[in-house]
Amino acid sequence: MTQLSDPANPSVSERTVFPLSGVTRAVGRMLDERAGGKLFWVRAEISQCSFSGKHAYIDLVEEEGGTRKAQVRGRIWGSTLAQIRKDLGAEFKEVLKPGREIVFSAHMAFHAVYGFSLNIQRIDLDALLGEMERRRKETLLALQKEGAIGRNGRLALPAVPQRIILIGSEGTAGHTDFLTHIENNAWGYAFDLARIDTPVQGALAVNKLVTALHRAGRVALRTRVDAVVLLRGGGAKLDLDVFNDLTLCRTMAAMEVPVITGIGHETDQTLADAVAHTAQKTPTAVADFLVDRLAQFEGEVGREGRAVTAECRAQLSEQAGVLRSFRAWLGERPLAFVRRQRGDLHSGANGVVRRTRSALSEQHARLAQHRSGLRVGAVQLPERSAAWLVELEAGIQRESTRHLKQQEERVGLMKDTLALLGPGSTLKRGFSITRCGGKAVKDVGELTPGQVVETQLESGTFTARVEEIHPPDDPLT
Secondary structure, three states: OEEEOOOOOOOOOOEEEOOHHHHHHHHHHHHHHHHOOOOEEEEEEEEEEEEEOOEEEEEEEEEEOOEEEEEEEEEEOHHHHHHHHHHHHHHHHHHOOOOOEEEEEEEEEEEOOOEEEEEEEEEOHHHHHHHHHHHHHHHHHHHHHHOOOOOHHHOOOOOOOOEEEEEEOOOOHHHHHHHHHHHOOOOOOOOEEEEEEOOOOOOOHHHHHHHHHHHHHHHHHHOOOOEEEEEEOOOOOOHHHHHHOHHHHHHHHHOOOOEEEEEOOOOOOOHHHHHOOEEEOOHHHHHHHHHHHHHHHHHHHHHHHHHHHHHHHHHHHHHHHHHHHHHHHHHHHHHHHHHHHHHHHHHHHHHHHHHHHHHHHHHHHHHHHHHHHHHHHHHHHHHHHHHHHHHHHHHHHHHHHHHHHHHHHHHHHHHHHHHHHOHHHHHHOOOOEEEEOOEEOOOHHHOOOOOEEEEEOOOOEEEEEOOOOOOOOOOOO
16 A cells, blocks of 8 residues: 655645556455355356366356347356266266356455456256256247147148158267168168258357258259158256247248158257157158158058959959850840741741732733823824914913013013113203314313313314313312
């Protein structure tokens, strides 16, 4: 501590100035007095996490509405870290990663150089799982309100699903197990598999899975796809929390292709399973499901084939008996038919002979009658013909006289008509006829100034010279 005064202003009293180390020690003592080495339970989100040697160093933050409200450094010392790793078990890697919200107990610590920090002693896994279950229930309720549950399940899964799009992380145990079972199935069925490699855990898993589903949907628009298979092998409960994401589940429910899931172990149940068309317990179970579906179809086809074969044999046996009966009937039928036709032929022949003889007798009688009539007619015909000719001549003379009279009357009528329509009659009504070169002029276009024309009236003719020609539309005409 140092006493200082201001020489420029002697009236100012001396000030006490503390060194920085003194301030930090005072802050440390105050924190120890208040906290007293007590443990505090804290909820915070991991912003960064790194490991150095046996220790872990964590940046802890609290954010609200995108605004950071607090940020503190946290540390887990070696022996404590080993105990936490043991307590968390398989969930350890999934807990200590950026983006995870944790509930932990810690001692408050203050270092003169490194400042305030929290020495983490224990992480409450039950609180994490409880928070995960709370979010899971909220997501399930939202999916139920939207009608997403069962939407994909209403799509028709083909009886023989062989064109499959596989979404999963290649090289993982679940992915490999599925491929081994489906490609080496005992029935030898062939599947057309299109693979989309994508991570199934970690901070980017949700976005990558949604992108893979969209990609599979676009492929289904261009070509036939029977089903989309989504795989994830077994893991910690927090690892599988990816498949409880609301966006991922909405995307699966909206797919126009049946989605089949095989996620986790037999005891695991995610919301992705709830919205899928068909949920199997493991990736291997998905492979068995597809193979069994093909085997079931083949068995049904085989049973139908055997039933058809048995029915065909029964029909053939029945038809064979019918054919034997027809063969026996046909052996007797032609003989009886021939005998009946022979009798009918004899009867018909006798009838023809009788009718022919009767017709000949009638024709002979008619012929004799006509012969007698011809003898009488030969005598009477000349007399009748002479009288007919005289009558015909008189009729021709009468008709000729009548026809000539009609023609004379018609000629007279035509003369009267011509007299009325002739030039003389036209001139008497006050009209005139103009000729040029002996031809009647019908159009002024035929004339030119200077030409000599002759005009005929009823009383005589006169000659004139053309001075001007006016067309019909000329106002002087």
